[in-house]
Amino acid sequence: MKEILILVLIFGLNEATPLEDFVFDDTDLNVVRYDQVKIVKENFLSKYHINLTTCSWFEKLGLLLDPNVPYWTHEMIINVPKNLNSSRPVFFFIDSGRLDQINQESEYEKRVTLLAINCKCITVIMKQVPNQPLQFATDPNRKEKMEDELVAWTFHMYIFLKSYFPNDTFNYTPLQFPMTKSVKRGFDVLFDFLKSKDIQFTEKIIVSGHGKRGWTAWLIGAIDDRVVGIIPINFDLLNWHKSFHSQYKSLGGGYSYAFRFYLIAGLSIFIDEVNIYQLGQLVDPYSYLHRYMNKNIYLISSTSSEYSMVENMRFFWNELRIHSKHSFIRRVPNAGNDLENQINRIFININNFLSLHSKHSVTERALPKFRWKFVNDKDTGQIWIHLSDLKMFQSYDVRGFFALSLSNRSIDFRNSYLDDKLEIKNRRIAWNSRLIARVKISNSSTEFNHKFIVNRSDLNDKYMVFYVEVNLKLKNKSKGRHLVICTDVNRLPEYYPVGDCYERECLGKQF
Incomplete structure (x- = not known):
């Protein structure tokens, strides 16, 4: 600010x-x-x-x-x-x-x-x-x-x-x-x-x-x-x-x-x-x-x-x-x-x-109105979402998406990178998902709350990033008429693999 x-x-x-x-x-x-x-x-x-x-x-x-x-x-x-x-x-x-x-x-x-x-x-x-x-x-x-x-x-x-x-x-x-x-x-x-x-x-x-x-x-x-x-x-x-x-x-x-x-x-x-x-x-x-x-x-x-x-x-x-x-x-x-x-x-x-x-x-x-917050504790990482003003929609699905980094040395989820020989290499870091809720909206004035929870024990000494996707189906529309909205990304663990730089220290390498 x-x-x-x-x-x-x-x-x-x-x-x-x-x-x-x-x-x-x-x-x-x-x-x-x-x-x-x-x-x-x-x-x-x-x-x-x-x-x-x-x-x-x-x-x-x-x-x-x-x-x-x-x-x-x-x-x-x-x-x-x-x-x-x-x-x-x-x-x-x-x-x-x-x-x-x-x-x-x-x-x-x-x-x-x-x-x-x-x-x-x-x-x-x-x-x-x-x-x-x-x-x-x-x-x-x-x-x-x-x-x-x-x-x-x-x-x-x-x-x-x-x-x-x-x-x-x-x-x-x-x-x-x-x-x-x-x-x-x-x-x-x-x-x-x-x-x-x-x-x-x-x-x-x-x-x-x-x-x-x-x-x-x-x-x-x-x-x-x-x-x-x-x-x-x-x-x-x-x-x-x-x-x-x-x-x-x-x-x-x-x-x-x-x-x-x-x-x-x-x-x-x-x-x-x-x-x-x-x-x-x-x-x-x-x-x-x-x-x-x-x-x-x-x-x-x-x-x-x-x-x-x-x-x-x-x-x-x-x-x-x-x-x-x-x-x-x-x-x-x-x-x-x-x-x-x-x-x-x-x-x-x-x-x-x-x-x-x-x-x-x-x-x-x-x-719609869509809000979220991150609530992490010593055992889990969580995203809480709040939905309201859904008068234009008849139903929605909530899914949690997550991915693990390849190592604990970087928070890197790109599909390509620069190797030690300065050659661009492709790779695939899989984002997986799981269904959290499937909701039929009977009253458009109702407000809905959901949580997506991941466990720190699943990190395996890597970084995990995760977010929530809400797929809202419009009323009286044919197949495929959806509005997809998502949260920002939460991360575990919360610290970076290296410290910060200042001024000329920030020259950095290319990865």
């Missing part, structure tokens, strides 16, 4: 942040344009394909080697179903893609299209966020950079090359700034296009994205009032400082190999220095927690991602729950960062979250 109070004092509750200064600056508005490339009319919907230019980034500074690259361009597909309920929010999915590989269907495109029919809402997928690959004049190697290497290089520029930028424009170097601005302009173009086609819609958006696009969803959701819901997929790295220190202790003195570009950029060795604190104030969603007061959040997170420690949420979830309107976790067991074969199931959950979200009004609550 101390960190939040400091950040609120720095920016103020209503004072514009550097991110807002950049995103809402219209001096580059003249570059915004869009063209309808084609329209595809199918049995159940119409698909509008649009090419658009959204913003410029350091156009006059010569930061990028290609003179055309400062102007960010994208593909956008707008799905308008024939069964459209115009009162429902627009679902806006932020996607990746290379500038030199356009017109290629992504793994999410079909799901976003099908979602439009199922949720009776307009769905949108916006690609090439960020524009990539990019080459920087500040890079002596002139190497094309993508994804994490691209983000990490912009962090490197912020930390080490501030003198390169006039005035305070170094604040705009993190890649999340143009990513967020491009999405904001994408919203603008979307609404303008729908109005030009006389398509009825509500100017409310539920925004989603995977990985770094999930990061962008957090940020645009914090600063754009049109966003009423946020569904980040596999981005739970909020509160960097505590998360990085926890990762160092969890992995036995280092960090996941997936963060290698960020480690090269200096994020670990300088984690306790003012530059990293200031960078976090710009792009860490934790700095914007007070901006989520009117947002519904459905955070989807894999249990075995190479990017995420399974306990990341403990460093922000309670505060997020206080600041946001409604917030829920959906964990995906036995899946890495790419979600493997779980994407279809996830979009079923997203559809049900959207349908409940659209029913919510001031006078009627559609989303």
Whole structure:
């Protein structure tokens, strides 16, 4: 809580942040344009394909080697179903893609299209966020950079090359700034296009994205009032400082190999220095927690991602729950960062979250209330859950999920790791589950309590992590219409395998 109070004092509750200064600056508005490339009319919907230019980034500074690259361009597909309920929010999915590989269907495109029919809402997928690959004049190697290497290089520029930028424009170097601005302009173009086609819609958006696009969803959701819901997929790295220190202790003195570009950029060795604190104030969603007061959040997170420690949420979830309107976790067991074969199931959950979200009004609550607490003693670890406001549901199952680490030397549940020969190896750490309760709801005003208990005697000199999943079945819905919500992760034993680091000690190894 101390960190939040400091950040609120720095920016103020209503004072514009550097991110807002950049995103809402219209001096580059003249570059915004869009063209309808084609329209595809199918049995159940119409698909509008649009090419658009959204913003410029350091156009006059010569930061990028290609003179055309400062102007960010994208593909956008707008799905308008024939069964459209115009009162429902627009679902806006932020996607990746290379500038030199356009017109290629992504793994999410079909799901976003099908979602439009199922949720009776307009769905949108916006690609090439960020524009990539990019080459920087500040890079002596002139190497094309993508994804994490691209983000990490912009962090490197912020930390080490501030003198390169006039005035305070170094604040705009993190890649999340143009990513967020491009999405904001994408919203603008979307609404303008729908109005030009006389398509009825509500100017409310539920925004989603995977990985770094999930990061962008957090940020645009914090600063754009049109966003009423946020569904980040596999981005739970909020509160960097505590998360990085926890990762160092969890992995036995280092960090996941997936963060290698960020480690090269200096994020670990300088984690306790003012530059990293200031960078976090710009792009860490934790700095914007007070901006989520009117947002519904459905955070989807894999249990075995190479990017995420399974306990990341403990460093922000309670505060997020206080600041946001409604917030829920959906964990995906036995899946890495790419979600493997779980994407279809996830979009079923997203559809049900959207349908409940659209029913919510001031006078009627559609989303459930879900609370939990950890109660550990000398013999057991326990999670107590409390459920209420279940008027939209007819029944639910409660399951406890748990997994054991491979040894007592690390709290590591990733599906891949870096071996002693610096080679990435795959592995599978099994998450098991057991049914705790199966309940038919006869009275929606009833409140329900359940416990999940594990025994310390089952640890076998290893670490155990465990959580509770509640699978709520909607009323009068066909098979598969469920909302899945989960608790945070509890752990036994409660101590870390190694102690903490400070300043330069935090360089760490890659694992």
